[in-house]
Amino acid sequence: METATFSQVFAVKEFKVLFASFALMIVGDGVKMLALSVLVYTSTGSAGLSATAYMAGWLPYIFGGMFLLSLADRLPSRALMVTGEVVRVVVCLLLAFGGLPVWAMLALVLVSGLFAPVFGAARSAMLPEVLPGDAFVLARSLMGVVSASSQVAAMAVGGTFLALTGPSGALAVTAGLSAVAAFVLRYGLPYSRARGEKRHGAVRSTLRVNGRLFTDTRVRTLLLAQWVPPMCLAGAEAMIVPYLGGTGQAGLVLASAAIGMAIGEFVVGRFVSPATRERLSLPIAVCMGAPWLAFVFMPGLGVAAVLAALAASGLSYGLGLQRRFLEAIPEDVRGQGYGLLSAGLMTGQAVGAALIGGLGELAGPHVAIAVSGAVGMIMGAVLLSRVR
Structure with a gap:
């Protein structure tokens, strides 16, 4: 197998769309969790609640991974990714301007986060469909590079917008990034069919396939x-x-x-x-x-x-x-x-x-x-x- 090159990978339009939307998502999520942490701290003065808010976006991964992952194969990938970005837009705007109490903000982040593994799985599953062979591995490498780089960028961008606009303004910026990502995904990717079959309910299918994979x-x-x-x-x-x-x-x-x-x-x-x-x-x-x-x-x-x-x-x-x-x-x-x-x-x-x-x-x-x-x-x- 020959080693893939950057020019080969970025020559594929679908990868450029996936790459750009992934970078926007990573930066947006980093800014969102930082802004939410500050928003909770300014509302309550509690360092513990602030730390909880910062981690809240990651906590639902275990539950979404256990019970909902079959949706990544039962539904078309493009539709799932676009839906994920729209959900982020709505969540960020509600956090910024909804006037929600702290418990409601945390509950909103936790509930919406249940589907984050599904949206991410749709993107990962689409990569080998558009990039075969070593180009797929190089694409995974680039996703790792952009993930690490975007985390650093998110701290810088988040800190800047927090200083200029406050946490609500930073959350509004995150909503804007997600809206751009949704547009790029919707009009940059072709329609894709679902890979799996809908024989059973989503939760039952997820449990069954997780068991099948892990055994x-x-x-x-x-x-x-x-x-x-x-x-x-x-x-x-x-x-x-x-x-x-x-x-x-x-x-x-x-x-x-x-x-x-x-x-x-x-x-x-x-x-x-x-x-x-x-x-x-x-x-x-x-x-x-x-x-x-x-x-x-x-x-x-x-x-x-x-x-x-x-x-x-x-x-x-x-x-x-x-x-x-x-x-x-x-x-x-x-x-x-x-x-x-x-x-x-x-x-x-x-x-x-x-x-x-x-x-x-x-x-x-x-x-x-x-x-x-x-x-x-x-x-x-x-x-x-x-x-x-």
């Missing part, structure tokens, strides 16, 4: 191999704020991690051949945990930022699993397969942060970070050896 040894191993190392990475990153004493310096370290992730995805996706990429997935995954071990020696801010960037660059190991995962998922449930992958990633990162956070309370943040790295190395080696 397949090959699929289960590939899922765990893509869930567990990022879970350990998230646990280590969750300790950066307490490690640095709760200061604003943590933002520099976390931004460095996002930049490292973008560089790793870019280099491995574009400049490493498909066969080599698959051979390197195991050593890259193992090495991803190694930089965190150095936190036993309690490095300063600059060294911590470099270590975090090196660790996050190792997330590129997942590119070596993309072909195998695509081949392992039956085409008629491809949307649900990718939705399950995404939901597990989100859930695993939350679990990793909670577990390592508990260890940090007992042993100190620097020890917890090192332990997270060690566990990631061991589990990465075990799981990817089974994949091989």
